[in-house]
Amino acid sequence: xxxxxxxRGIPAGxxxxxxxxxxxxxxDEIAVxxxxxxxxxxxxxxxxxxxxxxxx
Amino acid sequence: xxxxxxLGQNFFAHGYDISGDVGAVNNLTISRAELLSTGIDKTAVExxxxxxxxxVDFTAFFNDAAGQEHVALKGMPSTVVMWTWLVGGVASSAVxxxxxxxxxxxxxxxxxDGSMELGxxxxxxxxxxxxxxxxxxxxGKVTHASAASSASIDGTAGTTRGGIGLLxxxxxxxxxxxxxxxxxxxxxxxxxxxxxxxTGGASPFGERKTVTGAVNRYLRFTTTGTFTTxxxxxxxxxxxxxxxxxxx
Numbered sequence: 348x349x350x351x352x353x354x355r356g357i358p359a360g361x362x363x364x365x366x367x368x369x370x371x372x373x374x375d376e377i378a379v380x381x382x383x384x385x386x387x388x389x390x391x392x393x394x395x396x397x398x399x400x401x402x403x
Numbered sequence: 404x405x406x407x408x409x410l411g412q413n414f415f416a417h418g419y420d421i422s423g424d425v426g427a428v429n430n431l432t433i434s435r436a437e438l439l440s441t442g443i444d445k446t447a448v449e450x451x452x453x454x455x456x457x458x459v460d461f462t463a464f465f466n467d468a469a470g471q472e473h474v475a476l477k478g479m480p481s482t483v484v485m486w487t488w489l490v491g492g493v494a495s496s497a498v499x500x501x502x503x504x505x506x507x508x509x510x511x512x513x514x515x516d517g518s519m520e521l522g523x524x525x526x527x528x529x530x531x532x533x534x535x536x537x538x539x540x541x542x543g544k545v546t547h548a549s550a551a552s553s554a555s556i557d558g559t560a561g562t563t564r565g566g567i568g569l570l571x572x573x574x575x576x577x578x579x580x581x582x583x584x585x586x587x588x589x590x591x592x593x594x595x596x597x598x599x600x601x602t603g604g605a606s607p608f609g610e611r612k613t614v615t616g617a618v619n620r621y622l623r624f625t626t627t628g629t630f631t632t633x634x635x636x637x638x639x640x641x642x643x644x645x646x647x648x649x650x651x
Contacts, residue, residue, distance in 0.1 A: 355614070357595045361581060361627055365593050386589045394617055396594050 349377040354395035364396055411492045413543055414461065415571040415636060416523075417484035418607020419475035420544060424463040426520070428488060431459040431500060433534050455647065457502055457533035458526040459486060465511075465519040470574075470607075476509050476523050485609025486525050487571055487636070493543030496556045499638060501569045502533035503611050532647060537569055537638040540584060540624045544573060547580070547626045547633045555590055555623040564642030565615040565650025568597050571636040572610075575603045578630025584639060586619040593623070603633050615650045618642075 351363050353373040362370040366384060371377060377397065382388055391397045413422040436453025467473040483503050491497035504525030512520045527533040541553050568584050580603040585593040597614040624637040642650040 354616075355595060355597065357598055361583065361595060361598055363595055365585070366591065386591045388592075390588045390619075391592070391594065394594070 348379070348400050349382065349392075349397050350400050351375045351377060352395055352398045364391065407491065409490070413487075413489040413493055413636075415487040415489075415573075415609070416475045417480075417486065417609040418572050419470055419472075420571075420573060421463060421466075421472045421475050424466045424472035425461050426464055428459065428461045429522075431457075431488065431534060433457045433500075433532060455532040456527050457504075458524060459488065459500075459502060459504070459534065460522065460524045462520050462522045465521055472521065476506065476521065479506055479509055483529055484525070485569070485571070485611060487569065487609070487638070489539060489543065491539075493539070495540065495542040495554065496538050498536060498538055500534045500536055501609075501611065501638060502527070502535070503529045503531075503609075504533055535567055535569075535640050537567070537640040540622050540637040540639050541635070544571075544634055544636050545624065547635075549631060550580070550625075550627050550629075552585070552593075552623050552625040553637075555587070555621045557590070558618075558620050558622065558641065561588065561617060561619045562641045562643075563617050563651060564644070564646065565613065566618050566642050567640040567650075568599065568612045568614065569638040569640070570599045570601075570610045570612075571607075572601070572603050573607050573634040573636075574632075575630050575634070576632035579603060579628050580626045580630040580633040580635075581628045582635060582637070583625045583627065584637060585623050585625050587621040587623075588619045590621045593625075594619075595625075596622070602628070603630060603635075613648075613650055 438451040487501040489499040505528035582599040
């Protein structure tokens with residue numbers, strides 16, 4: 348699964364990521380079904396906005 | 404970009420739009436001290452860059468209406484103020500200069516012909532070079548009726564040396580807007596690049612805030628929170644090779 352991180356130190360209560368349809372805050376899980384709606388997901392991972400949490 | 408005249412510009416003084424009162428910007432200087440360092444083995448001068456400095460001087464027509472020139476300048480604040488000159492006009496992506504300065508004077512002249520002019524000078528005070536160049540993220544002053552995002556600007560490519568966000572907050576009707584700059588690689592999925600420290604209230608203000616690391620290709624101005632009718636301008640300067648402060 349994927350979890351939203353906060354590499355920029357954005358204050359609590361302010362979204363870290365958003366698309367036209369949805370906002371995500373630090374600690375929010377991005378459902379696998381939503382990943383397809385988030386363009387360039389790989390760059391968000393590379394920049395630390397999203398962390399992949401692997402089972403186990 | 405092409406050659407341009409000085410028509411259609413704006414000038415903001417720490418959250419006051421005094422564009423209609425400023426009649427002339429007499430001088431804006433970004434400078435460095437010269438440190439001569441010529442070795443005896445050279446046949447021409449060698450120089451090193453010394454300490455930076457900057458100043459701006461403008462002349463305005465007297466206007467004591469609410470939110471205008473006299474209200475903005477008469478206080479001679481001892482604290483830092485941010486002045487912004489949109490030299491490239493009010494379009495988004497247009498270039499300008501902003502400086503966190505100390506207001507050094509407020510000088511009046513009454514001419515024999517009845518004219519009344521007031522001038523002010525701002526000089527560097529914060530220990531970093533004032534009057535950084537930037538592009539407008541917003542198309543001049545923009546109004547958000549409630550939490551919203553303005554149209555994005557395209558930097559044509561992402562950069563990796565951080566940058567400087569610049570905000571002029573003019574007013575809001577009610578509530579407390581929070582001001583963000585978001586960035587995106589694709590103009591579709593947005594991540595929050597920086598959040599300005601000050602939120603909108605009864606008093607206008609200007610703010611400069613730095614951010615390090617990657618800055619993606621697209622930028623836009625976003626407000627959050629519960630409020631009505633917030634008016635602001637936002638600019639951004641991408642860090643480049645050779646900056647005195649590396650924001651990589």
